[in-house]
Amino acid sequence: MKHAFVPPADLEPLVRHPKATGPGQHIGLHHSTCFGCGDDTPLGLHLKVIAGDDLSVTAQMPVVDWMQGGPGVIHGGVLSAAFDEVTGTAPLLIGAPVVTVHLEVDFAKPIPLGSTLHFEARILGKQGRKIYLAASAHLGDPEQIVASAHALFVTIDVQKHFAEHYDKRVIL
Numbered sequence: 001m002k003h004a005f006v007p008p009a010d011l012e013p014l015v016r017h018p019k020a021t022g023p024g025q026h027i028g029l030h031h032s033t034c035f036g037c038g039d040d041t042p043l044g045l046h047l048k049v050i051a052g053d054d055l056s057v058t059a060q061m062p063v064v065d066w067m068q069g070g071p072g073v074i075h076g077g078v079l080s081a082a083f084d085e086v087t088g089t090a091p092l093l094i095g096a097p098v099v100t101v102h103l104e105v106d107f108a109k110p111i112p113l114g115s116t117l118h119f120e121a122r123i124l125g126k127q128g129r130k131i132y133l134a135a136s137a138h139l140g141d142p143e144q145i146v147a148s149a150h151a152l153f154v155t156i157d158v159q160k161h162f163a164e165h166y167d168k169r170v171i172l
């Protein structure tokens with residue numbers, strides 16, 4: 001699939017963190033009211049991101065009616081949010097809490113309501129605090145990619161990053 005994202009050629013190779021979630025296990029470190037992965041949000045993606053056996057993750061998402069953009073198909077922003085969540089969770093495999101600084105999505109096929117998206121994301125490498133990822137999605141046949149994404153995340157100190165906003169957080 002065509003895309004405009006060019007990661008640096010000199011990325012540092014990475015290995016899994018010794019305490020990373022095991023292969024096949026749900027990576028559940030985020031919080032319960034997160035739009036992407038929280039169980040307690042009435043309107044959220046409720047994504048369960050599963051660790052791969054290397055530097056990759058997978059997730060599935062049923063495409064339900066409220067996700068509609070064009071008639072009968074998913075909204076591109078909903079799909080982008082799902083890519084954000086799936087790619088953003090993967091850096092936990094190297095022990096890095098991150099926020100998104102850049103996300104780009106290539107939409108290859110219309111994605112019908114009633115289908116199930118299968119996501120795969122993998123860490124390409126890092127450069128200082130910057131972590132580069134690539135992801136793709138299909139509807140059941142891994143040979144038929146319907147969308148792909150590239151993302152750049154930056155490692156943060158979670159306590160410091162959210163300090164100013166923490167007391168305005170929503171608890172449901």
Ligand SMILES: CCCCC/C=C\C/C=C\C/C=C\C/C=C\CCCC(=O)SCCNC(=O)CCNC(=O)[C@H](O)C(C)(C)COP(=O)(O)OP(=O)(O)OC[C@H]1O[C@@H](n2cnc3c(N)ncnc32)[C@H](O)[C@@H]1OP(=O)(O)O
Binds near residue numbers: 084
């Ligand atoms: C939804 C909230 C998620 C919260 C995550 C919470 C905890 C994390 C824990 C676990 C994570 C688990 C799951 C995560 C799941 C989903 C992820 C969803 C993530 C999101 O949805 S999160 C919301 C949107 N996100 C933001 O709210 C970020 C706003 N942003 C900033 O808060 C600052 O921007 C910051 C702190 C990131 C950096 O600021 P800073 O001052 O610390 O560092 P600096 O500016 O130097 O950037 C360092 C290096 O990144 C390069 N760089 C920066 N921006 C770039 C760009 N756009 N393109 C290319 N390179 C860029 C610079 O060029 C430099 O590179 P170099 O070192 O080579 O010069």
